[in-house]
Amino acid sequence: MSDQWYKIDNTGKIFHALSNAENSFVFRVSMILTERIDREVLQQALDQIVRRFPTLTVSLRKGLFWDYLEKNDQKLMVQEEETYPCAPINLKTSSGYLIRVIYYNNRISFEVFHSLTDGSGAMEFLKTLVYQYLLLKRKNIHHDNMILLPQDLPGTEEIEDSFEKYAYKNDRKSIRMKEDPAYQITGTALDTAGISVIHGIMDGNALNRHAKGHSTTLTAFLTALLIKVISNQHTGHEPIAVALPVNLRRQFPSRTMRNFFAVANIGVKVEDDTNFEEILDEVAMKLVSRTAKESLQKGINHHFQLQRGMMTRIIPIFLKYPAMRYGFNHIGERTKSMTLSNMGNVKLPKSMEAYVERMDIALYPTSRSPISCAAGTINGRMTITFTLSIAETDIVRDFFIELKRLTGLEIEINSNEWGNSNEPL
Amino acid sequence: MNHCEQCTINTKHNICPLCSQQLASIDSKMENRTYPAYDRQSLGKRKAPRIAVFAGLSIILACIFINLIIMPHFLWVFYVMGSVAYAVISLNHTILSKSHLGSKIVGQVASLTLLLLLIDSQSGFLRWSINYAVPFLIVAGLVMVTLSILTKRLKWKGYISSILMIALSFLPAALYFSGHATVIWPSAVASLYAFMLIVFFGVFAHQTLWTQLSRRLHI
Numbered sequence: 082m083s084d085q086w087y088k089i090d091n092t093g094k095i096f097h098a099l100s101n102a103e104n105s106f107v108f109r110v111s112m113i114l115t116e117r118i119d120r121e122v123l124q125q126a127l128d129q130i131v132r133r134f135p136t137l138t139v140s141l142r143k144g145l146f147w148d149y150l151e152k153n154d155q156k157l158m159v160q161e162e163e164t165y166p167c168a169p170i171n172l173k174t175s176s177g178y179l180i181r182v183i184y185y186n187n188r189i190s191f192e193v194f195h196s197l198t199d200g201s202g203a204m205e206f207l208k209t210l211v212y213q214y215l216l217l218k219r220k221n222i223h224h225d226n227m228i229l230l231p232q233d234l235p236g237t238e239e240i241e242d243s244f245e246k247y248a249y250k251n252d253r254k255s256i257r258m259k260e261d262p263a264y265q266i267t268g269t270a271l272d273t274a275g276i277s278v279i280h281g282i283m284d285g286n287a288l289n290r291h292a293k294g295h296s297t298t299l300t301a302f303l304t305a306l307l308i309k310v311i312s313n314q315h316t317g318h319e320p321i322a323v324a325l326p327v328n329l330r331r332q333f334p335s336r337t338m339r340n341f342f343a344v345a346n347i348g349v350k351v352e353d354d355t356n357f358e359e360i361l362d363e364v365a366m367k368l369v370s371r372t373a374k375e376s377l378q379k380g381i382n383h384h385f386q387l388q389r390g391m392m393t394r395i396i397p398i399f400l401k402y403p404a405m406r407y408g409f410n411h412i413g414e415r416t417k418s419m420t421l422s423n424m425g426n427v428k429l430p431k432s433m434e435a436y437v438e439r440m441d442i443a444l445y446p447t448s449r450s451p452i453s454c455a456a457g458t459i460n461g462r463m464t465i466t467f468t469l470s471i472a473e474t475d476i477v478r479d480f481f482i483e484l485k486r487l488t489g490l491e492i493e494i495n496s497n498e499w500g501n502s503n504e505p506l
Numbered sequence: 507m508n509h510c511e512q513c514t515i516n517t518k519h520n521i522c523p524l525c526s527q528q529l530a531s532i533d534s535k536m537e538n539r540t541y542p543a544y545d546r547q548s549l550g551k552r553k554a555p556r557i558a559v560f561a562g563l564s565i566i567l568a569c570i571f572i573n574l575i576i577m578p579h580f581l582w583v584f585y586v587m588g589s590v591a592y593a594v595i596s597l598n599h600t601i602l603s604k605s606h607l608g609s610k611i612v613g614q615v616a617s618l619t620l621l622l623l624l625i626d627s628q629s630g631f632l633r634w635s636i637n638y639a640v641p642f643l644i645v646a647g648l649v650m651v652t653l654s655i656l657t658k659r660l661k662w663k664g665y666i667s668s669i670l671m672i673a674l675s676f677l678p679a680a681l682y683f684s685g686h687a688t689v690i691w692p693s694a695v696a697s698l699y700a701f702m703l704i705v706f707f708g709v710f711a712h713q714t715l716w717t718q719l720s721r722r723l724h725i
Contacts (some may be wrong), residue, residue: 144723146723279524281522474524481524485515494515495517497544
């Protein structure tokens with residue numbers, strides 16, 4: 082019997098309460114290497130690193146007031162990719178794990194249920210896995226103190242719930258800013274359970290330079306562009322809001338491997354005569370204000386107090402989870418049109434760069450927010466990935482056409498052809 | 507690499523992923539694919555539970571309609587409602603669901619208890635349900651729980667089911683002492699069996715049960 086257990090962190094509880102067949106809350110981070118993946122070597126590498134990440138190698142256990150995570154002693158097997166990205170994790174076939182390591186041709190993917198960690202935690206795991214894989218493949222690489230090494234022991238700060246650590250315990254007045262309902266994207270549901278994935282690959286450095294040329298950040302530029310293209314199909318008066326996950330580790334000195342992020346909803350009311358520059362200015366201004374440390378601190382305090390209340394804690398989960406689901410579907414999801422997660426420029430040791438072509442991130446769509454977008458850059462190659470649970474691709478198409486028109490960059494598009502009714506390549 | 511003039515993008519696919527326009531007709535080799543060819547047949551949504559609920563509701567509605575039109579003085583529709591609800595629960599929970607055995611035993615005992623109480627109450631309330639049928643049904647459930655304990659090491663879910671089953675076992679006694687039931691010995695048998703099971707747990711429960719309890723009940 083395993084003797085190590087963890088409470089699910091403050092954010093993770095929400096994902097766990099809300100997950101179902103339509104909302105998997107499973108996201109994927111991948112690295113595409115320069116050569117074909119060797120299954121045996123990948124399995125060896127995985128075997129050698131799993132114990133380095135104790136908060137990821139766990140099973141979910143049922144509790145009366147909260148569920149919790151328990152160390153999983155089963156062997157975690159690598160899997161050849163067979164189904165669509167971000168598919169719900171079947172505990173019967175995953176040996177109870179809430180993570181998956183998948184390979185296909187040159188790609189190694191790590192998929193994880195969001196209750197365990199966020200994009201930063203998942204990327205640390207993937208970096209260590211790829212590092213160990215390349216070492217076993219006898220590549221001449223060095224960690225340069227940029228990789229969590231398998232032989233090191235995980236520090237207590239890696240397993241902490243940073244929300245509890247950084248919340249002001251006595252700040253009971255932090256109230257979440259009331260947000261207006263945003264425009265909701267709708268479309269035709271796909272024939273089978275699954276999601277359509279579309280990647281756009283381009284020169285990340287050039288795109289970053291272009292954003293800087295507009296005196297703004299890449300995230301603000303992409304957000305504004307998304308709002309602009311969504312407005313093409315929006316005829317109502319609601320604002321178009323893009324939810325941006327914010328990595329709190331950049332503002333608070335946390336090294337946790339668990340969830341530690343906030344979400345900033347950036348909403349803009351777009352009129353017929355609103356041009357891209359105006360949208361960009363408003364997005365940039367709101368982004369600065371919503372990601373300021375004071376604003377994020379208030380969010381952490383609010384989040385902490387919400388779950389610290391005795392009433393929240395002593396209500397059994399069979400009553401608590403439906404209430405959380407209602408709140409998510411009728412309040413949380415209504416305030417955003419789409420999610421955009423920009424992981425930024427992922428740094429690798431110089432010696433590893435030659436073996437990694439690019440990376441990508443796939444974020445699950447939800448039933449009320451059927452398109453999600455995620456971006457990440459490695460080695461100067463940026464991949465913007467859209468995941469869709471609807472058949473219509475107009476927004477994605479308009480986004481890449483507009484991006485090409487504004488920047489002149491060459492864009493390569495790949496997809497998993499889920500929305501193409503089995504049409505051949 | 508193919509080029510889509512309409513979307514101004516390059517792609518390895520022969521069909522543009524953005525506008526579905528045919529760009530080339532030559533099939534790509536497997537090694538050039540970005541994603542595998544999926545087996546979508548296995549991904550169809552499970553429809554049986556929904557069909558069962560729909561069929562059950564349709565039968566009940568049809569029977570309400572027929573009963574009220576043809577024989578409004580005798581509401582036999584309650585027998586149908588109880589039986590159909592029991593059949594739907596049995597199909598969805600006992601047969602189709604992946605719940606563990608203990609949960610299925612508790613589900614069957616609880617739903618059959620309700621069905622028996624409904625039938626008895628609608629047929630003059632002769633108390634055969636609470637005097638005999640329900641206590642013996644509960645004893646049968648306890649026997650099944652005991653067998654599952656003896657044949658395999660009990661996991662947490664097994665304990666929870668057993669505790670629920672034990673709690674249910676005191677229902678006949680409660681009905682007797684509240685004056686609803688009139689025969690004591692079937693209720694006494696069910697309660698005695700439940701007490702014996704509690705003693706069994708106290709003596710033989712695995713040490714980890716108590717560790718598990720503290721985790722399961724954390725707030």
